[in-house]
Every structure is written in structure tokens, then in C-alpha cells.
Amino acid sequence: MTMEEEAFGIGHGDEILWNSNIPPLLILIPILFSTIFILRSHLKKKNNNNNKPTFPLPPGPWKLPIIGNIHQLAAPTSAGVPIHRRFADLAKRYGPVMHLKLGETSNVFVSSPESAREFLKTHDHNFSSRPYMPSAEIIFYGAKDIAFCSEGEYLRRMRKICTMELLSEKRVKQLRPIREDEVNKLMKLLSSSAAGEAVNLSRLVVSVGNTMTSRAAFGKIRELEGSFLPVMHRILQALNGFNVGDIFPSSRLLRRISGAERLMKKLHEEADGILQEILDEHVSRRRRRAEGENRAAAEDDEEDLVDVLLNCTDNHLEVKAVVLDIFLAGGDTSPIVIEWVMSELMKNPEVMEKVQREVRHVFDGKGKVMDEAYFSKLHYLKLVIKETFRLHPPVALLIPRECRETVVVDGYQIPAKTRVFVNSWAIGRDPKHWTDPERFLPERFLDSSVDYKGSDFQLLPFGAGRRMCLGMNYGIAVVHLLLANLLYHFDWKLPNEMKPEDLDMFEDSGGTLPRKNSLCLIPIPYHAT
Numbered sequence: 354m355t356m357e358e359e360a361f362g363i364g365h366g367d368e369i370l371w372n373s374n375i376p377p378l379l380i381l382i383p384i385l386f387s388t389i390f391i392l393r394s395h396l397k398k399k400n401n402n403n404n405k406p407t408f409p410l411p412p413g414p415w416k417l418p419i420i421g422n423i424h425q426l427a428a429p430t431s432a433g434v435p436i437h438r439r440f441a442d443l444a445k446r447y448g449p450v451m452h453l454k455l456g457e458t459s460n461v462f463v464s465s466p467e468s469a470r471e472f473l474k475t476h477d478h479n480f481s482s483r484p485y486m487p488s489a490e491i492i493f494y495g496a497k498d499i500a501f502c503s504e505g506e507y508l509r510r511m512r513k514i515c516t517m518e519l520l521s522e523k524r525v526k527q528l529r530p531i532r533e534d535e536v537n538k539l540m541k542l543l544s545s546s547a548a549g550e551a552v553n554l555s556r557l558v559v560s561v562g563n564t565m566t567s568r569a570a571f572g573k574i575r576e577l578e579g580s581f582l583p584v585m586h587r588i589l590q591a592l593n594g595f596n597v598g599d600i601f602p603s604s605r606l607l608r609r610i611s612g613a614e615r616l617m618k619k620l621h622e623e624a625d626g627i628l629q630e631i632l633d634e635h636v637s638r639r640r641r642r643a644e645g646e647n648r649a650a651a652e653d654d655e656e657d658l659v660d661v662l663l664n665c666t667d668n669h670l671e672v673k674a675v676v677l678d679i680f681l682a683g684g685d686t687s688p689i690v691i692e693w694v695m696s697e698l699m700k701n702p703e704v705m706e707k708v709q710r711e712v713r714h715v716f717d718g719k720g721k722v723m724d725e726a727y728f729s730k731l732h733y734l735k736l737v738i739k740e741t742f743r744l745h746p747p748v749a750l751l752i753p754r755e756c757r758e759t760v761v762v763d764g765y766q767i768p769a770k771t772r773v774f775v776n777s778w779a780i781g782r783d784p785k786h787w788t789d790p791e792r793f794l795p796e797r798f799l800d801s802s803v804d805y806k807g808s809d810f811q812l813l814p815f816g817a818g819r820r821m822c823l824g825m826n827y828g829i830a831v832v833h834l835l836l837a838n839l840l841y842h843f844d845w846k847l848p849n850e851m852k853p854e855d856l857d858m859f860e861d862s863g864g865t866l867p868r869k870n871s872l873c874l875i876p877i878p879y880h881a882t
Contacts, residue, residue: 408766413452421454435862437749441779456600572657593863686747693745736795749778
């Protein structure tokens, strides 16, 4: 071996020798640590395999790279089929807990009461947050509303404001004059319609629902309704269903190419400009009250929901985000329930006759204004509403929840960040829990304790658990009042000699579940004897 070979640690046959100039310990230490790390990882994996069996993901259809299962939902055979029905059909094949990959998001769809109980009650805390959705971030001021905000202190604070102040039972009662006033206007409008002429009942109840919500939120500030309500309608349409930005949340390029981000920003700017004007007016009015100006006008001015929010928070972005929630939820869902109730009653004349007989028995001789105290006597009407919730929940797919930590549910592993959708439409038609599930039969609830208030997972129109809809009491009050008046003051006929069996019951597709085609009926005034 030459001096050069010895200096560089090279021996015969290119075998590596230790360089005598490098301390052997510095070479052994990394080798030793690497060996220990490999052994520990191997032992840990072995122990995990022995002590914690690997649970599979929920079953689901085959997936393609990048797009996942999008191609199956967009297949020609699915054209025209509402999205909640497509998920329900897939669940019949793959089970009530089904996994789908939509873009880069991992999703689980729940379609049975038993599985819904596991996600919404047993593991409610782990599934109480919301996924990051760029559309909601843009529209709701960084998801500062209640429906889309993440689990945490902010949600707890806003829920407390809603349950104690904004949508409390006391507040719902205080808003009763607004409900009665708008319903009476509708009754007069229907009474003045030409005899034998059909009216678009769907459009009328949506208008009444929006006006009630507008007056409850903004009080006497009415001049901006004409521009605000159309923006709300366009926002609701944009948020419905699945858009590219929400299923590829990390790809800003796709959001730009699809136009989704640009549309959301445009709608947000339009809504924000109107809300800011309304908020400025409320702040100015509150300042004048505090300074003692125009005291007489202030005494006549009822406190509206914006005032309530301003009493609870100084953050105007929070106020505007919650007001958007109120409009998008309150102005749309109650009218949807009403048009489906009336649709089912027209489809089932014997049920219509029975419920009208009850309403007229309770309110005949009570005067033109219906006292809500008597609604407790409308037992059969409540069954009709329950049965409508079962077949036509106003929101077919509940707003998605997000798994906070990896957990095993129903024998399946649900990884962290997975989105969970509960298909309330499919649950309401589960043949394991409902006899003859496609039939409209209010009597099924006669001897049943099942209710829609979040404790019975066979019926989930308002959801359940921590993220249950907070506006249930307000929505039910609107539904009861409107239906009682429609059924008391008018008999109803289908136009053009249409028979009940010819009335279509097609649903629209999206986040909410209205009729695809408007319900047009002929009102015939009822005169009490």
C-alpha cells in the first residue's frame, strides 16, 4: 500500500478502510443512532400491528387519480338526478357509511340513522368542526358566521348569543307581530286574486318568508330589500352543491380558471355594500338614541336582530356574517317546507280534507287573526309537518363536518380532515325504519315518539348535536302560522283540470331542496258558517 493509499484509506480490492486521521467515534455515532432508529421504528410498527388492528376506510366506488369519484357523479347516466339521490343510490351498493374522493378532499357519506347517531352523538365532539371551504371563507368574512365557522371559542360565543338573545324563544315571540302582519297581507292578496285563476304559491311563500326575515333583521329599513334579496338568492345558488374551489381547496389556479373565486368575490362585494349601509344606519340611530335625540321616535322603534347583534359584539364583520346566515337559512327553508306540505296535500286529497277540518274546527269563531296559543291544538297538522320533513327535508345533505382526529366509527377508520356529509333525505326513506317509506302517511307518527328536534336520528331536518340548526324555533313558528292560514282561509284546486296523480314532485338539486317546478294552485276563499 502506497503512502497516498494509506492516507486516503484505500486498500487492495477497493475495500474501504477507516481513515486514520478521522476519529472512529464520529463515524460510529451516526451509524449507531441510525440503527437504533430503524430498530425502534420496526418494533413500534410491530407492536402497533399486534395491539391495534388496522381498520379499513369505509367502502366506496373505484377512484381515479386526481379527480377521485367525480367522474361517477358526472356520468351521463346521472344527468338530471339530484345529487342527494345519486349519493343515496351509491349508498345502497356500498353501505350507509361510504367513502368518496372528490378532487383532493376525502369524504364520508352517512345514510342510516344508526350511523348518523355515531357521527352526530357518540363522536359529536370529534366531528363538530367545519372543513376549510374557500367559497364560505369569501362570502362569510373569513367564515365568521355560525354555520361555517370552525369549532372553538368563537363558535361557543356566537352560539350563546344566538340561543340566549338572537333566536331565543322570547325573541321568536317578540317577532310574532311581523309574522302575522306579513301573513295577513298574503291572505288579502290571495283573496283579491281573480276567481278561478291560478297563483304561483311557491313564489308567494318565498316572498313572504324573505320579507319576514328582512323585517326581523333590519326593522323599518326597507328600501334596500329590492337589491339585497336578489343577491342573497344568487349567493345561495353559488353555494349550492359542489364547486371546483371547494373540492380542490389548495389550488388557487383552478378556482381562477373555473371563475368560482371571481364570482364569490363579486357576490360578497355586492352583499357587503348593502349590509354596510344598513349597519351604518343602525349605528347612527343607536348614537342618536344614546345622545337623547328624537326620543319619541326611538320609543316607537322596535329593536331588530341587527340591534341585538350590535348589543353583543362591536365587530361589524361578525354582525354582517351572522346576518347573511339568517337570510340564507331563514328566508329559504321555511318556504320550502310550506310548498312541499301543500304539494303533498294536493297529491293526497284525503289528508288535505282531514287537516283542513282540524284547522277550521280549532279557529272557527276565533276572528281573522290566528292566536299562536291555539297551535298546540293542531295535532294532525303537526303530523303532516313531520311527515313532510321525513320525505322532503329542506336541506337534503347537512352542511359537512370535519373529522378533527383520526377515529374508528362503525369499524371503519375515518382519517383526520375527512369531510362527513349526513344524507337526511336518504335517512328519512330508510326502509329499515319506515314502513312503505315512499308513501305520504302522517298517521305513522300517531303512536310514535320520533321528533325532529335532534334526539331521534331517523328524522334530521335540522341536524343534531353541536352543529344543529339554531333557527329551528323561528322556522317552525313561520311554518305553523303560514300553513294554518292557507288551510283555514282557502280551499285549493289544481289548475287545468289536473288530477292529483298528475302533479309532479320533482326536486331541485343543491344545498336546499325546493320543488324543481313551482307549485301553482287555484285559491277558493272559505267562508266560515
